[in-house]
Amino acid sequence: MDKTERAEIRSLAADLEHWGRRATEIQARRHAVQAAAANGEQNLRTRSVGINRAGRIAWRVVPLQSSDQGIVGHLWQRANLPAETAGDRALQRLLTKEAPRVIAEVSPLLGLRRFFTGSAKKQSAEAAADALRRHHAAITKARGPQRLEQLGSVDATYRSGLPGLHALLDPALRLELLSGRSGPRPEMLDRSVFSGLPAALDAIAKVVASEDSYRSAARAAGDKVRKAEVQRVLQEMPLEALKDATRDRLRLGPLADAGVTTVHAVLHRGNALAMLPGVGETSARRMLGAARTLQRTTYDEMPVRIDIAKRHPETTHLLRCLADWDACRVTRGAADDLARAAELAPLRAAIGVWTSHLLVIPAATAAVDDLRESIQVVTRRADQLGMSSGSGAAGVRADPWDDFLARPADYFAMLSELGFITADENAVHGDLPEEIIEAVRNQALSGEHLTASLRGYQSFAARFALVQRKVIIGDEMGLGKTVEAIAVLAHLRSRGDTHFLVVCPAAVVTNWLREVAGKSKLRPYRVHGPERTQAARTWMRDGGVAVSTYETLAWLESALTGPRDLACLVVDEAHYIKNPQAQRSRRTTALITRADRAILLTGTPLENRLEEFRNLASYVRPDLTVDATELAPRKFRRQIAPAYLRRNQEDVLTELPELVEVEEWLPMSTADSARYRGTVEQGNFMEMRQAAMLDGPKSTKMQRLIEIAREAADNERRVIVFSHFRQVLDLVAQSLPGPVFGPLTGSVPANQRQQMVDRFSSATHGAVLVAQILAGGVGLNIQAASVIVICEPQLKPTTEAQAVARAHRMGQVQSVQVHRLLSEDSVDQRIVELLAAKKRLFDDFARVSDMADSAPEAVDLSEAELARKVVAAERERLARRSTGQT
CATH class of the missing domain: 3.40.50.10810 (Tandem AAA-ATPase domain)
Incomplete structure (x- = not known):
């Protein structure tokens, strides 16, 4: 290799070394940009707060401040890094890995060491020189140096202008928190939306805390009611219940011999059971364990009931605690708003003085507008609580039972709020x-x-x-x-x-x-x-x-x-x-x-x-x-x-008192039968329906109705009497003893109907409200009554259900008795039979809310068709009886 060739190789090697250094710098720079972006993403992810609704994350919220523009810058730099191709990676690998090796192999030909180099090394160096020429030519032909500068152009892009925080929403930034998701779009909320939220949450927490002692006292009183009721149940629970709890694995004879006859007695003896004759330590432990299991299960399944007939001291104490809580709290009616405040509580610690924006990432079933609305709701509620917190508590009645009876639905709502x-x-x-x-x-x-x-x-x-x-x-x-x-x-x-x-x-x-x-x-x-x-x-x-x-x-x-x-x-x-x-x-x-x-x-x-x-x-x-x-x-x-x-x-109304429905089938008196037969011969369906009542005190139905009214007075109850017919109602009003209100009929002006109900509700026990079933059975709330009498079966089962629901509804505290007066061998029997299908239809299609479809059997009889069918059946039945046929 002559002098010219050596100079050429030196020049080629210098180019490759320079390009290699530049490639190394560019790789380091790109790695730094990517690392800074990844660290920024990790920072945002760590800072993010999950907001739950109904037990699931509905939104992920990232609080941001102006200094986070640095993170945006890193993400922006990463997004604007020129994309590397396979050729780019091959070029950088050549310059940083292969070229330095070739340059090292060719070096023996370039210095004084060439005079002392053996033939084998010279041959190897010559081959390396050829490779060096090829590498240099290939890189130059592919415009490698220019491509390196393009790959390293990130700084120029960064200096061209940094975007604001809203750029995080740009898909080009490839923010990992936003990738691979579907559903509502993420949004950026500025400080004007949430600036009042921390103070609002603090204000609500303060009000709730001030009421918490009353709330806690009510909860503790409710627990005492449950425990007392559990104890009463266990005192009545026979010893045999332990057998059921242990699948007959216990020998209970020794307990019975010792006079231990109830589960409560087992619990009362406790570890002393082992001292009884015939009961070993192991058996005693198993008996006590079974009894405690029954006690726990009974407690878990025991609702808090308020029985006005059994005014136990612990129930009176509970009512007083509920009244105290209700009187002092300003959060009445705010349960849903307080639930929203609880949802947003995680944001309280996340929002700082310097927080300027919230990046909101909704789940698939949520929306940012819902979160925005929740913030508004909580802020407004905090303002309301602040205005009313100094208003003072309303007075509480001396006897909490009086207040409970005046507004039972409010007390049950409080029990529901407490989870009872x-x-x-x-x-x-x-x-x-x-x-x-x-x-x-x-x-x-x-x-x-x-x-x-x-x-x-x-x-x-x-x-x-x-x-x-x-x-x-x-x-x-x-x-x-x-x-x-x-x-x-x-x-x-x-x-x-x-x-x-x-x-x-x-x-x-x-x-x-x-x-x-x-x-x-x-x-x-x-x-x-x-x-x-x-x-x-x-x-x-x-x-x-x-x-x-x-x-x-x-x-x-x-x-x-x-x-x-x-x-x-x-x-x-x-x-x-x-x-x-x-x-x-x-x-x-x-x-x-x-x-x-x-x-x-x-x-x-x-x-x-x-x-x-x-x-x-x-x-x-x-x-x-x-x-x-x-x-x-x-x-x-x-x-x-x-x-x-x-x-x-x-x-949904687990506290609703019992509904006792009785069908009272009564024989017709002689007068009733004669009147009824005449109406059948005339084919007068409506007269047939009321015939068994129109002889007043001579009618069996009327006699039974008077008995029911007297029994109700003795039991301190009020009565509603329903009938479709005005003539029947007039006779009932004339025949019943004690205070009678009504008749409440369709002809009574609407504003006077509620006044009539109010007077009845304020009357003494034994009072009777006489009402036309289509007028008094719709819309009015008559919880003061707990005995209902329906004088004749109605042509629609829903008519009777509506009438019963006037009294048996939320707020009723007494068991409700429903007496349906029915005449044997009469039109009443035919109507009851024919209308059973109507009730089945309602139960199939409307009683359960799910989805809808019609069916041929859903076409029911009209009232006119029903009347014709009933009259025909009655005529045939009475004709058979008169001829001795069965």
Whole structure:
């Protein structure tokens, strides 16, 4: 190799060494950028806070401050690093690995050492020189040096301008927290959204803590009631129960011989059982263990009951503690808002003075707007609590039992809030589809304008109505559908909506006015009767809750011609509009279409035919497809589920007292039989139904009714007597001893019906309210009565169910007795038989809220057809009797 060649090789080697150093620098720089970005991501991940809802993470929130722009810069640099190709990696490997080796091998030819190098090494160096030329030529041809500078151009990109924190949402930054997810988009909330949250959470925590001693005292008192009741049960639990608990593995003879006859006695003896003759230490340990298991199980399954007939000292103490807690707390009616505050509590420590933004990453079923709303709800609630915390507690009555009897529903709501009254969660959901249940769980419910405490199942119904917008709430009578609807209106008011309308039967207008005023801060207006025009004008101007009637809808249509938005329409006793051809149905459905939201309330969505139920569903959800050709109640319930929620009393009101229903089959007197036979010969169906009552005290049914009224007076109970017929009611009112109120009939003005009920509720024990079943059995709350008498079977099973529910409902503290007076060998028997199918139909399609479908057997008899069939059957039966046939 001559001098020129050596100079060439030196020059090539110098180029490769320079490029190698540059490649090493670029690799180090790229690794530093990637490491800094990874550290920044780890910093954000560590700082993130999970916000739970319904036991699952609904949002992951990352608090940010201005200094986090450094992290954004690192992520931005990483995102703007030129992408490496396989050729780029091969180039860098060549320059940093292969080229240095080749240069080392060629060095023996370049210095003085070449004079002392053997032939083998010279040959190797010559080969290395050739490789060096090839490497250099290939790199130069591929523009390797220029590509290196492109790969190292990150600094220039960084200096071109650093983006703000909002850039974290840019998919180009490849933030790991946002990768590989679906569902609602993440958002950045600036400080104006959450700046008041820490102070609000602190204020709520302070108020809750100030009430906590009263709450804790009430909880401890409730535990004492449970323990006392458990002890009473164990004192009555026979020794044989230990056999069941141990599958007959214990010999209990020695215990019985020693006079130990109950599980309580076993617990009382404790370890001393081993001292009894015939009982060893091992047996004693097993007996005591079995007894303690029974004690624990009994405690776990023991609800806290308030029995007015057994006023135990510990129950009186519990009522006093509940009254004290209720009087001092300003959080009444704020349960849902406090739940939102508890959800947001993890953010309290995360939000600092320098926090400028929150990066919110929602789960698949949540939305950032829901979190934003929760923050607003909690902030407003904190402001309200601050204004009312100094208002002082209301006075507590000297006898807590008096206060309990005056407002039992409030006490049961407090027990529910303390966890002493629980409902089956699936029953609360009413068998709704899982995706709807999840959406309802995630729906906030503001209590800012609500003054009543909601039970858990009531809160669920209100949130269901908010999520689904237009729905049927078909909860069984007595569960509080009214307060569920009011909770929806109160929530919407907190969102800025102002105008709400309730359409109901005239008989319950007064009750709605009272409930809205008593359970919310909304202002009600009676848009019915002589003052309706002025009330409507004031409502249109100022907003609030207008309460009107089906009969007033024609006038109301003209009154609502203005541009005022109707935020929510509530239709009470919605089965009144089951016939789409009726004028009131058309007018109501026009309002449903016009309103932004609608809630149809009815405990009896299906009375005669399945088509009625389908009609109601079509009003609120015309998009639902309900197939009416198959015999498939399960399919029907599944299809109608998005619009229909129903819970039954036994599912959610565990504290409800017993309902005792008695069918009293009575023979007809001679006078009754003669009158009845004449009505059959005339073919007068309605006269046949009441014939067994029209001879007054001579009638067997009337005699039994007088006995029931006297027994009720002796037992300090009040009575409601229901009949379809005005003539029967008049005779009942004349025949009964003691104070009688009524008859309450359809001819009694609506505002006077509630006044009549109030006077009856304030009367002495033994008082009787006589009511037409279609007037007094709808809408009115008559918990003062605990004995119900139905004088004749009704043509719809739902009519009787509604009447019973007037008394057997939330707030009732006495067991309710229902006496159905039925005449043997009469039309009563035929009606009972024919209407059993109607009840089965309701149970199949409407009692469970799931989804909907019609069926051929769902076409039931009309009342006229039923009457013709009953009369024909009775004529045939009486004719057979007169000829001696069986």
